[in-house]
Amino acid sequence: MSVDQPSPSIAEILDLSGKTAVVTGAGSGLGRAIARRLHEAGASVCAVDIDLASAELTVELLGSRAIAQKADVRDAAANRTFAQAAVDAFGRIDIVVPAAGIFFPTFPIMELPEEEWDRLIDINLKGTLLTAQACVPHMTEGGTIVNIASTSAYRPARNLGHYAASKGGVSLLTKSMALELAPRIRCNAVAPGSIDTEGGQRTAAAFAATIGAEPADVKKGYITRNPMQREGVADDIARVVLFLASPLSSYVTGEIVLADGGILLT
Ligand SMILES: NC(=O)c1ccc[n+]([C@@H]2O[C@H](COP(=O)([O-])OP(=O)(O)OC[C@H]3O[C@@H](n4cnc5c(N)ncnc54)[C@H](O)[C@@H]3O)[C@@H](O)[C@H]2O)c1
Structure with missing residues (x-):
């Protein structure tokens, strides 16, 4: 875009109508909130989840321009199918x-069973790769990929070493993909802090148990330490994804955007 070219309006930049978004994990938490915002901006949505009923519920909430697909993201063929x-x-x-x-589940590194390492790394890290490998051949010029990293990639928590490793991997995979897919496709990630979702609640409870604390106290401690004085909600992350997925971020690629209320500043 040259300097003297008229730039499109914000409404035009944020208009995703005619575009298609594939969202995995769309049956819950962040995935569902992301599907809702992308759909609201005009995109058609393919909502994928290992739990088909939850993906179907997301499609019902969207109401139009949406399909549900059952898939385990660890399975390359299942990724190609959706x-x-x-x-x-x-x-x-x-x-x-x-x-x-x-x-989850949570384990001290030295007690982490090999099968739990494999399961978590396969879903979080290999799944991210396999979904991209299946979708990129179908993607048009100007396409965008937004991966989900975590503050755990920057600051580890006890008993979540396998999770931290998976999200560190997602962050670097994001940068490698950005390099190789440019200029046709941009690839970025959002790194959420603690977000109140079903998965987040399950993990907080498991984490609290391993350190002998009450989940409510763990949450209270996080909120007290957080500069924004609150836990995140799924829509906090969906808004960042909308920014990274749309031409609003047209010159941004290979970036990991922290959305953590400032917790990593403390
Ligand atoms: N909630 C948080 O605090 C938080 C913070 C940082 C990063 N994240 C990341 O955000 C992502 C979503 O987390 P969430 O909080 O929405 O969790 P969630 O448990 O609420 O939702 C995850 C969804 O993924 C689906 N899923 C799980 N395994 C799958 C598989 N093998 N194939 C297909 N679908 C599968 C589940 O059925 C579920 O619908 C995860 O990668 C998580 O690590 C979450």
Whole structure:
């Protein structure tokens, strides 16, 4: 875009109509909130989850321009199937948000069972790669990928070493993908702090148990320490994803955007 070219209005920049977004983990928490915001901006949505009923509920909430797909993101063939389903339904893929992920059970590193390491790394890290590998061949010029990292990639918490490793991997995978896919596709990530979702609540309870604390006290401690004096909500993250997925961030690629209320400043 040259300096003397008239730039589009904010409404035009944020208008995703005619575009298709594939969101994994769309049956709960961040994935559902992200699907809702992208849909509100005009995108058609392919809502993917290992729990089909939850993805179908998301589609029901969206009401139109949406399909539900059951898939385990660890399975390359399943990723290719939902990518093809999105193309069959809407003709194209423009935006990919691999939000499927797990963050428990919790274990001290030295007691972490190999199968729990494999399971978590496979869903969070390999799943992110496999979803991109399945969708990118269908993506159009100007497509965007928004991965889900975490503050855990920057500051580890006890008993969540496997999770921290998976999200550190997602952060660096994001940068590698940005480098290799530019200029056709931009790839960025959002790194949320503690967000009140079903998964977040399960992890907080498991984490509290391993340090012998009450979940409510763990949450209270986080809120007290957080400069914004609150835990995040899923829509805090969906708004950042909308920024990174839309041309509002047209010159941003390979970036990890922290959305943590400032907790890493403390
Ligand atoms: N909530 C937080 O505090 C927080 C903070 C940082 C990062 N994150 C990350 O955000 C992502 C979403 O977390 P959330 O809080 O929405 O969790 P959530 O548990 O509420 O939702 C995750 C969804 O992913 C689906 N899923 C799990 N395994 C799957 C698989 N193998 N294949 C397909 N779908 C699968 C689940 O069925 C569920 O619907 C995760 O990657 C998580 O690590 C969350």
